[in-house]
Each structure stands twice: as C-alpha cells, then as structure tokens.
Amino acid sequence: MREKLFLRNPKNPILSAKDWPYEVHSVFNAGAAICKDETILLARCEDYRGISHLTVARSRNGVDGWRIDPSPTILGEPKRFKEERWGIEDPRITYVEEENKWYVAYTSFSSEGPLVSLAETENFKDFKKHGAILLPDNKDAALFPCRFNGQWFMIHRPVSMTSGASNMWISSSPDKLHWGHHEVLLKTSSGGYWDCVRIGLSAQPLRTEHGWLVLYHGVRGTTSGAIYRQGLLLLDLENPRKVLRRSDAWIFGPEENIEIKGDVGNVTFSCGWLLDEKKNRLHMYYGGADTVICLATAPFDRVMDYVRKMPEV
Ligand code: BMA
Numbered sequence: 001m002r003e004k005l006f007l008r009n010p011k012n013p014i015l016s017a018k019d020w021p022y023e024v025h026s027v028f029n030a031g032a033a034i035c036k037d038e039t040i041l042l043a044r045c046e047d048y049r050g051i052s053h054l055t056v057a058r059s060r061n062g063v064d065g066w067r068i069d070p071s072p073t074i075l076g077e078p079k080r081f082k083e084e085r086w087g088i089e090d091p092r093i094t095y096v097e098e099e100n101k102w103y104v105a106y107t108s109f110s111s112e113g114p115l116v117s118l119a120e121t122e123n124f125k126d127f128k129k130h131g132a133i134l135l136p137d138n139k140d141a142a143l144f145p146c147r148f149n150g151q152w153f154m155i156h157r158p159v160s161m162t163s164g165a166s167n168m169w170i171s172s173s174p175d176k177l178h179w180g181h182h183e184v185l186l187k188t189s190s191g192g193y194w195d196c197v198r199i200g201l202s203a204q205p206l207r208t209e210h211g212w213l214v215l216y217h218g219v220r221g222t223t224s225g226a227i228y229r230q231g232l233l234l235l236d237l238e239n240p241r242k243v244l245r246r247s248d249a250w251i252f253g254p255e256e257n258i259e260i261k262g263d264v265g266n267v268t269f270s271c272g273w274l275l276d277e278k279k280n281r282l283h284m285y286y287g288g289a290d291t292v293i294c295l296a297t298a299p300f301d302r303v304m305d306y307v308r309k310m311p312e313v
Contacts, residue, residue: 005303006252006284006296013258013292014063015043020055021070023048026263028287030057031091032203032272033102033124039274040124041066041285042073042091042104043293046263051076051087054106056124062274062283063295074119074127076108083110083117083132090271092142094204103176105133105141105154113137116156118176133177134158140168140200140217143176144240145207152176153240155185155214157200166198168216170241186216186233186243194229194250197221202230203273203284210308211237211244215270215284218250228267229253230286234307245310252284252296262289275300 017024025048030041039062046052054074057066076084086109094103101120104127108117113136119129134141134156141156151172159166170185189196195218202215212235219226231247253259254266270286282300287293 002249003302003306005298005306006282007298008256009063009295009297011063012256012294013288014295015041015057015066015068015293016291019066019068020045021068022072025050026291027055027293028290029090029269029271030285030287030293031093031104031106032274032283032285033093033095034274035102035124040093041272041293042093042124044089044091044271044287045072046290052089052109054088054091054104058124073124074129077129081108081117081129081131083108083112083115085109085111088117089114090139090269092140092201092204092271094143094145096143096145098146103143105143105156107139107141108132110136114139116141118143130177133179134171140202142201142204144205144212148172148238148240150174151181154179155201155205166200168199168201183241185235185241186246188218192220193248194218194220194227194253195231195247197226202270202286205235205240206273206275207237208304209237210304211235212240213303213307215273217269225266227254228269230268230270230284232303232307232310234310243313245307246313248311251306252286254289256288258292258294259288262291264290268294 030043053072089107091106115136116134137159144153168186171179198219214233229250230252234245236242
C-alpha cells in the first residue's frame with residue numbers, strides 16, 4: 001500500500017461558488033498566505049463570461065468560517081494593463097520578510113497568450129500592480145522569499161514554440177521586475193510518467209532546513225484527456241538553481257468526485273500551501289476540477305522524510 005502523505009479535509013470542498021457573496025461560476029486555484037494570524041486565500045473566480053479575477057477569503061482556522069470580500073478584490077484592468085484583457089488567474093503569494101510585504105505572481109490572459117504579472121500588498125486590501133514581468137507564453141510563477149547574493153529568484157513556466165516543451169525555468173532579478181539569467185530548472189519526464197507532458201510550479205517555494213521544498217504539477221495525457229497531479233522537488237538551499245531530489249511518483253492526484261468531475265475533470269491544481277510549524281502540519285489548498293477549492297493536510301516531518309528519500313537528480 002502506498003503511503004498517503006496528504007489527507008483530504010472532510011469538509012471539502014471548503015469553498016465553492018455557492019459560498020460567494022456575488023455571482024461567480026466557479027472558484028479554484030487559490031494562492032495562500034498568513035496575515036495577522038488569519039489564513040488568506042486569494043481565489044481565482046471565473047465569471048459567466050469565462051473571465052477570471054481574484055478575490056480574498058479570510059478565515060481564523062483556514063478551514064471554515066470564511067469571510068469573503070463582497071466584490072472582486074483584484075480585477076483585470078485592460079485599460080491600465082493591456083495584458084489583462086481576458087482576466088487574471090492562478091496567483092502564487094510569497095511573503096518577503098525584508099519588506100514585510102507579500103508579492104503575488106499571477107497569470108494575465110493577454111491577447112498574445114498567458115504571461116506572468118506581479119503585484120504587491122501589505123494588507124490584502126490594497127494591491128499595487130507592477131504589470132507584466134515575463135513575455136507570453138508563460139505562467140506558473142512564484143518568487144522566492146529572500147535574495148541570493150543580492151538577487152531575487154523566480155520559478156516560472158514558459159512554453160517553447162520550437163519543441164512544444166513545457167518545462168520549469170528559474171531566473172534572477174535585481175529588483176523583481178527585470179528578469180535575466182534564465183535557465184531550465186526541471187524538464188518534463190519521459191515515456192508514460194505522470195509528469196511526461198507538462199510540468200509547472202504549483203505552490204510557492206517553502207524554505208526548510210534541508211532545502212527549498214517545491215510543489216509542482218505534472219500532466220499526463222491519456223485517451224480520455226489530461227490528468228493533473230502534484231509532485232515534490234527539493235532545491236539546494238543556497239543555490240535554488242540546483243535540483244537535489246525529484247518525485248518519481250505523484251504524491252497527490254484526482255480521486256474524489258469533486259476532483260474528477262467539474263469544468264475540467266481529473267484536475268487537482270495547487271497554487272498555495274501553508275506550514276503550521278507549531279502543529280507540524282502542511283496545508284495544501286488546491287482546485288478540484290477547475291471548479292471548487294479544497295484542502296489536504298500532511299504531517300510536515302513525514303513529508304520531509306519522504307522528500308529526502310526521493311531519487312537524486
Ligand atoms: C492549467 C492552468 C490551470 C488549470 C489547469 C487545468 O494550464 O490554466 O489554471 O487549473 O490548466 O485546466
């Protein structure tokens with residue numbers, strides 16, 4: 001029997017469109033943060049046009065009792081930011097301690113394809129948008145929370161026009177807005193592997209004593225469509241361009257009805273997780289079938305034991 005690391009919360013889905021204070025078609029793929037002792041989810045909300053925006057939900061325990069902003073918190077603003085023409089999606093939130101601010105890397109759905117945009121906030125009420133920071137096609141981005149030799153680092157997922165490859169890349173920047181030193185961090189695997197078709201960052205990188213813990217998603221194509229699952233990576237603490245270990249098997253994937261059936265079936269897709277160090281619990285928020293928001297939790301020490309036994313890269 002395979003060891004199950006993440007167990008689903010019995011209250012799943014913890015948030016869905018029917019909980020929303022205004023009309024939305026679906027809520028999923030939420031970024032996660034802790035602000036003033038509250039769990040903040042920045043949910044991707046899709047309206048009945050098919051256009052997404054982001055809205056804050058707050059809770060004391062991260063499971064229920066959510067207070068949801070009464071109207072969209074961050075909307076696409078195509079007049080100010082042309083690239084936000086068809087909405088904004090899939091936020092990843094990174095707390096930058098040296099500035100006491102959160103940075104939100106999100107996907108802007110531009111007429112040229114998806115690209116990476118950046119915003120910052122000090123309170124999850126006011127957001128300052130910085131606009132597009134990477135060209136299309138690119139998505140699945142998050143900042144690291146600290147500098148390395150003075151430089152900021154970011155993981156992202158461009159798509160190659162030539163090979164069609166969807167690999168994870170890593171880049172650095174002096175100011176979080178201008179990015180260079182682009183390098184492939186991780187390639188899709190091959191053959192029938194769970195992550196052979198496409199990969200991309202899921203939640204924001206998490207610092208641990210053994211290295212940066214990264215949750216990523218992998219896609220496998222089947223005769224009845226794609227399956228989106230989650231795996232883990234461990235990156236070198238001092239040099240996050242170096243992958244130390246990689247899941248050869250997925251650690252989480254669609255099993256429940258709400259993950260198998262929905263707008264896009266067979267999808268579990270995380271954009272945020274939170275570590276409760278006192279309780280030794282790692283909480284992974286994820287979208288089920290691009291329709292609802294769910295939660296699964298794992299004992300952190302067991303995750304780290306597992307990660308340290310994963311194959312070396
Ligand atoms: C990816 C992203 C996610 C979505 C997933 C499955 O490309 O766009 O937002 O959850 O596809 O549809």
